[in-house]
Amino acid sequence: MSYIIACYKWVVDEADIRINPDLSIDTKKSKGKISDYDKNAIEAAVQAANILGGKSLGLTFGGPETRLSLKDALSRGPAEGCWISTGEAAKADAAVTAKALAAAIQKISDVSLVFCAEGASDTYARQTAPRIGAILDWPVVTSVSKLDIEGSTLTAVRKLDDCLQTVKVDLPAVVSVLPEINDAPIPGLKAVLAAGKKPVTEIKAEELGIDFSPKTDVTEIKGYLMNRKNIILSEGEAADKVKELAAYLRKEGVL
Amino acid sequence: MWYINEDRQLMLNVARDFVEKEVKPAAMEIDKTSRFPMELFKRAGELGFLGITISEEFGGLGGDHTTLALILEEIAKSLPVLTVAMGAHSLLAGGLLNMLGTPEQKKKYLVPAVSGDIIMACGNTEASGGANYPEHTTRAVLEGEEWVINGGKVLISNIGVADVYIVLALTSEQLTPADRAGMSAFIIEAGTPGFDVGIPEHKLGWHGSATGSISFKNCRIPKENLLGPLGGCLQAMFVSATDEFLSCGPVGLGIAEGAYEMAFKYSLDRVQCGQSMFDRFQVTRHKLVKMYTEIESLRALVYSTYAMKDQGDLCLASGRMLKCKGAEVSEYVGREAIQLFGGVGTIVDTGVERFWRDAKVLAIGGASVESLTDNIATLIKNNMI
Numbered sequence: 001m002s003y004i005i006a007c008y009k010w011v012v013d014e015a016d017i018r019i020n021p022d023l024s025i026d027t028k029k030s031k032g033k034i035s036d037y038d039k040n041a042i043e044a045a046v047q048a049a050n051i052l053g054g055k056s057l058g059l060t061f062g063g064p065e066t067r068l069s070l071k072d073a074l075s076r077g078p079a080e081g082c083w084i085s086t087g088e089a090a091k092a093d094a095a096v097t098a099k100a101l102a103a104a105i106q107k108i109s110d111v112s113l114v115f116c117a118e119g120a121s122d123t124y125a126r127q128t129a130p131r132i133g134a135i136l137d138w139p140v141v142t143s144v145s146k147l148d149i150e151g152s153t154l155t156a157v158r159k160l161d162d163c164l165q166t167v168k169v170d171l172p173a174v175v176s177v178l179p180e181i182n183d184a185p186i187p188g189l190k191a192v193l194a195a196g197k198k199p200v201t202e203i204k205a206e207e208l209g210i211d212f213s214p215k216t217d218v219t220e221i222k223g224y225l226m227n228r229k230n231i232i233l234s235e236g237e238a239a240d241k242v243k244e245l246a247a248y249l250r251k252e253g254v255l
Numbered sequence: 256m257w258y259i260n261e262d263r264q265l266m267l268n269v270a271r272d273f274v275e276k277e278v279k280p281a282a283m284e285i286d287k288t289s290r291f292p293m294e295l296f297k298r299a300g301e302l303g304f305l306g307i308t309i310s311e312e313f314g315g316l317g318g319d320h321t322t323l324a325l326i327l328e329e330i331a332k333s334l335p336v337l338t339v340a341m342g343a344h345s346l347l348a349g350g351l352l353n354m355l356g357t358p359e360q361k362k363k364y365l366v367p368a369v370s371g372d373i374i375m376a377c378g379n380t381e382a383s384g385g386a387n388y389p390e391h392t393t394r395a396v397l398e399g400e401e402w403v404i405n406g407g408k409v410l411i412s413n414i415g416v417a418d419v420y421i422v423l424a425l426t427s428e429q430l431t432p433a434d435r436a437g438m439s440a441f442i443i444e445a446g447t448p449g450f451d452v453g454i455p456e457h458k459l460g461w462h463g464s465a466t467g468s469i470s471f472k473n474c475r476i477p478k479e480n481l482l483g484p485l486g487g488c489l490q491a492m493f494v495s496a497t498d499e500f501l502s503c504g505p506v507g508l509g510i511a512e513g514a515y516e517m518a519f520k521y522s523l524d525r526v527q528c529g530q531s532m533f534d535r536f537q538v539t540r541h542k543l544v545k546m547y548t549e550i551e552s553l554r555a556l557v558y559s560t561y562a563m564k565d566q567g568d569l570c571l572a573s574g575r576m577l578k579c580k581g582a583e584v585s586e587y588v589g590r591e592a593i594q595l596f597g598g599v600g601t602i603v604d605t606g607v608e609r610f611w612r613d614a615k616v617l618a619i620g621g622a623s624v625e626s627l628t629d630n631i632a633t634l635i636k637n638n639m640i
Contacts, residue, residue: 071262189266192266
């Protein structure tokens with residue numbers, strides 16, 4: 001039975017992130033969570049597996065803390081889980097992540113469709129799906145807001161900046177979905193407990209035989225501060241205030 | 256937190272998602288209109304919140320009481336009245352059905368109650384008092400193959416929306432004080448001839464709990480709707496009531512946290528004389544610290560008591576203590592939160608005063624803290640703690 005894979009990322013919960021006065025980021029008390037957008041990718045994979053008669057699988061790449069994600073991911077519907085484990089994941093860039101995920105997909109072998117979210121809620125780099133597709137040499141469809149599957153043909157509506165584009169591809173393919181692709185349901189408590197009984201495969205990253213050296217270095221992550229100018233246009237007629245406002249906005253480069 | 260393991264964290268996340276996406280957006284409207292939160296109650300059933308401690312055989316999760324406490328706390332942070340509806344359904348009516356029901360009765364009523372397909376209410380309190388059983392007047396008499404019930408109950412939650420009522424009635428001339436024998440429980444379906452449901456009362460708090468009177472005039476129900484032993488339901492009622500008292504701990508904790516979070520945020524946002532209230536006024540900081548300390552004290556008591564419950568302790572005294580402390584802390588924090596908001600705190604649309612209103616009812620609904628304190632004294636004297 002063919003696999004329909006949802007790639008997901010275990011990220012720091014942004015609600016727990018603190019920005020220090022020097023704008024450095026404090027994540028010491030942050031808990032992890034599945035990237036919000038990836039919940040839609042997981043749901044898309046579960047739905048596609050029902051249509052294709054395949055088996056949905058949640059695939060993730062990460063360090064020891066990522067183990068916590070498996071039950072959560074599986075409670076959302078996938079039949080199986082797969083975790084590419086490595087202590088080096090924290091240093092991985094988009095290229096390394098895609099290489100690891102693609103290598104695991106090749107190892108799983110009988111795969112008809114791979115879903116990713118358009119981006120992760122921490123970096124939103126939007127690179128995973130295109131890079132996996134490039135490595136596997138499969139068609140890639142990004143920014144998908146709607147899709148239909150008939151036989152081995154996938155029809156997807158892509159939501160671009162200025163238009164909706166409908167494309168057809170033959171499977172296997174890699175698809176990155178936008179949040180509006182579906183309403184990722186909240187799993188019930190029974191699904192949470194049942195998730196612990198679903199099969200999970202751990203692949204040691206070293207087994208995949210790939211180069212884990214990142215090509216990019218993250219030298220610094222800083223928070224940003226919104227400094228408001230607090231200018232109140234209170235004098236004169238409304239028409240004058242509008243002109244003055246427009247002048248300010250032009251000066252700031254907004255218009 | 257020491258009481259949160261991996262499974263509990265995941266289940267807590269489910270509750271958080273539910274509250275964030277579905278409960279919060281509806282909370283103010285439900286408080287203002289006093290409508291029963293039907294769609295949220297049904298969702299609670301779908302998500303498994305209505306059968307956490309019920310065995311898997313009857314559709315439940317077979318889970319522990321601490322998980323239930325976590326879910327109740329989380330919901331109470333945003334909409335305490337939903338936990339009231341859940342408590343009347345799952346802990347009072349559901350508790351009696353689970354303890355006393357035959358396998359057939361459980362299959363017929365408990366299974367759909369756990370999934371939220373039916374709603375239940377528990378008819379216990381009478382005008383003479385909730386636990387003042389010697390003066391209760393609702394009676395059931397067996398005539399042939401039917402029980403005939405006459406009498407009435409007051410301040411019953413989930414009336415009108417409930418499909419099934421678990422009702423206590425005297426089945427002997429009077430209650431035997433020594434062993435409290437003579438009171439029986441019955442399953443009465445909504446719409447049974449002779450069974451009338453009143454109009455929900457307009458209350459200070461718990462808006463939407465559908466609390467009011469029910470009455471019986473020659474109400475005939477099948478003989479097999481007797482729940483548990485004839486004349487012997489009060490021990491089970493004592494246990495299910497204790498579970499409900501216990502739940503007032505996490506519910507009170509959630510109410511207090513909901514009010515505190517609003518007050519803390521307001522103290523940071525509200526600028527007076529160029530500074531936030533928090534930075535400018537020592538009294539603001541001290542109030543918040545005291546509120547926070549009370550919340551954390553209650554949290555410690557809630558989860559240590561629930562740990563005892565999970566180890567098999569009935570928590571007869573500690574359950575009542577939890578209700579008293581939950582009510583006290585939530586009322587205090589709710590009151591102080593309004594005080595920190597100042598004038599706008601008294602405006603309903605601000606959304607902070609409803610926590611105090613719900614806390615106030617928590618101190619009375621189900622059993623007043625005064626009557627429970629007397630119970631605790633008796634339990635202490637008889638070395639039953």
